Amino acid sequence: MTRKLPIPDETVSPVVRNLADLGRLVRNQRAHARLRIDDAASLSLVSPDMLSRLENGKPVTVDKLMLVLEGLGLRILVVPARALPRVESALRSSSQTTGA
Template identity: 45%
Template sequence: MARPLIPLPTPQQSGALTPELLGQFIRAKRTQSGLRIDDAAALLGVAKDTLSKLERGHSGVQLSTLLQVLNGLGIGLKVEPWTEGGDDDWV
């Protein structure tokens, strides 16, 4: 008998987006959608291992694949506008 799928809460973001936090968002959305990882991977057109890497915040996944997963799950990724020549922490 398969273990029941427990929907995870949507993570809270208080700082910069990290691979680990993005992975938490992906996993939460997948579980809230009632999808097991193998079913989600099949629906999204990616390998189960690839989806697992994304959910764990591991590197080595192509940007196009990440965007495919985000779009497929209905997760929006927003780039905030900046002012040119503003006070940045960049050196």
């Protein structure tokens, strides 16, 4: 069965509050990279099933998560919850400046 590429979604926020948000972000990054799930999994040294679970908001181990993020060129930034409004404001300003 031929796997289709996901369609990039410019509205996906880089702020992750739960596993569903993380899954959407990972799938969206894969869409922007124009990678089928099999190819992204191979690049990330994980199974397509594990990557699918992650993209669907299911729990995965941290070591596998880190492999996927590295494979897709993503990084994690952990901030105190009280700083989140400033971070979100900075992200909005940055995307308006760059046109993203």
